[in-house]
Amino acid sequence: ACANKAKVAVLATGVNPGFAMDALPIALTAVCEHVERVTVNRVQDARIRRLPFQQKIGAGLTTEQFARKVRDGSVGHVGLTESIAMIADALGWPVDRITDDVQPKLAAVTTSSEFLAVDPGYVSGIIQDGVGYVKRRPVIRLHLEAYLGAPESYDSVEIEGSPPLSMKIAGGIHGDIATAAIVVNSIPKVLSAAPGLHTMRDLPLPSLRP
Numbered sequence: 098a099c100a101n102k103a104k105v106a107v108l109a110t111g112v113n114p115g116f117a118m119d120a121l122p123i124a125l126t127a128v129c130e131h132v133e134r135v136t137v138n139r140v141q142d143a144r145i146r147r148l149p150f151q152q153k154i155g156a157g158l159t160t161e162q163f164a165r166k167v168r169d170g171s172v173g174h175v176g177l178t179e180s181i182a183m184i185a186d187a188l189g190w191p192v193d194r195i196t197d198d199v200q201p202k203l204a205a206v207t208t209s210s211e212f213l214a215v216d217p218g219y220v221s222g223i224i225q226d227g228v229g230y231v232k233r234r235p236v237i238r239l240h241l242e243a244y245l246g247a248p249e250s251y252d253s254v255e256i257e258g259s260p261p262l263s264m265k266i267a268g269g270i271h272g273d274i275a276t277a278a279i280v281v282n283s284i285p286k287v288l289s290a291a292p293g294l295h296t297m298r299d300l301p302l303p304s305l306r307p
Contacts, residue, residue, distance in 0.1 A: 100292055100293050100294055101292050101293050103292070104292045105292055106287050106288075106290035106291060106292055106293060106295060107287075107293070107294050107295065108283055108286075108287045108290070108295045108296075108297075108300065109294070109295070109296055109297075110279055110280060110283055110296075110297055111276050111279065111280070112270055112272050112275035112276045112279060113139060113174075113176065113180075113270075113272070114176035114179055114180050114183075115279060115297055116270070116275065116279055116297065117137070117139055117252050117270050117275075118137045118139055118176075118177070118180045118239050118241075119179075119180035119183045119184055119297065119298075120297040120298065121137075121252075121254060122135050122137050122184060122254045122256070123183070123184055123187045123188075123298055124302070125254055125256060125262055125264060126187070126188065126256060126258075128260070128262070129256060129258045129259060129260065129262070130258075130259050130260075131258050131259050132188060132256055132257070132258035133236070133257045133258050134235075134236050134237070134238075134256075134257040134258075135184055135188075135236070135237045135238070135254070135255075135256055135257075136237075136238045136239075136240070136254070136255040136256075136257075137238070137239045137240070137252075137253070137254050137255075138240045138241075138242075138251070138252070138253045138254075138255075139239075139240070139241050139242070139243075139252050139269070140241075140242045140243075140247055140249060140250055140251055140252075140269065141242070141243040141244075141247060141250050141269055141272065142244075142245070142246065142247040142248075142249075142250045143156060143210070143221075143222050143243050143244055143245050143247070144208070144209075144210040144211075144245050144246065145210075146243075146272060146273065147273060148212040148213075150243075150272070151210060151212060151213065151222075151245070153171075153172060153173075153174075154172065154173075154174075154222040154223045154243045154244065155167075155172040155173075155201060155220045155222065155223060156210075156213060156215055156220060156221055156222055156244070156245050157213050157214075157215050157219060157220065158172075158201075158219065158220045159219060159220070160201055160203070160220065162220075163201045163220045164201075167199050172199070172223070173199045173223060173225060174199075174223070174225050174241050174243070177197050177225060177226075177227030177239050177241070178195045178197050178227055180227070180239060181195050181227050181228075181229040181237050181239060182195065182229070183296055183297075183298060184229070184237050185229055185231075185236075185237060186298075187298050190229075190231050190236060190237075191231060192229045192230065192231055192236075192237075193230050193231060193232065193233065194229075194230045195227065195228070195229050195230070196226075196227065196228045196230075197225070197226075197227045198225065198226050198227075199223055199224075199225045200223070200224045200225070201220040201222075201223065201224075202220065202221050202222045202223060202224050202242065202244040203217075203218060203219065203220060203221065204216065204217050204218065204219055204220070204221040204245070204246070205217055206246075208221055208245040208246040209245075210245055215245055221244040221245040221246060222242070222243050222244020222245055222247075223241070223242070223243055223244065224240075224241070224242050224244075225240075225241040225242075226238065226239070226240050226241075227239040250268055250269035251265055251266060251267055251268065251269050252265070252266040252269050252270050253265040253266070278305075279303065281306060282303045282304060282305055282306050283300070283303045284306070285303075285306065286300040286301050286303050287300070
């Protein structure tokens with residue numbers, strides 16, 4: 098309402114939500130004649146991320162502290178349910194229910210980053226799963242692992258349909274660089290958009306600004 102009143106366009110975007118676990122899988126379905134299930138995985142070694150990110154995934158906490166912070170919303174990824182809703186809306190799927198489960202990843206050995214060290218038994222990060230159901234059948238699954246010492250970082254999308262698609266970005270999408278880049282690269286699309294609040298599926302596909 099505020100954007101319409103001010104006659105400006107507002108875009109909600111970022112690397113995730115905004116690209117890795119919603120806009121990207123939606124774009125991949127463009128070459129499918131039908132889709133049965135969408136699975137997206139994002140696995141990150143949080144040792145290379147900034148301190149606020151490491152704190153947001155609960156690194157260094159006890160399991161009790163982790164559980165409290167999940168309840169008050171200060172730990173955990175925000176946006177899985179919204180990403181599931183956006184994928185479902187793009188595919189025309191009437192989702193009955195969306196779940197969002199957050200669990201701690203416990204360190205088996207001492208693991209350190211530039212900012213903190215996590216001893217065995219303490220939380221090194223999160224494992225989070227969002228699932229969207231249609232007629233009680235899980236059709237969209239978003240799986241996120243972000244913890245200190247993850248042996249492999251990657252982003253992947255699996256689409257069951259015709260044709261089936263399997264995509265994996267080895268090393269993953271760099272969260273900090275990509276967050277800034279997609280905002281800057283989306284500016285031309287926002288400037289030419291109609292007033293109001295937009296998501297990534299509302300606007301033309303952004304690309305690197307010349």
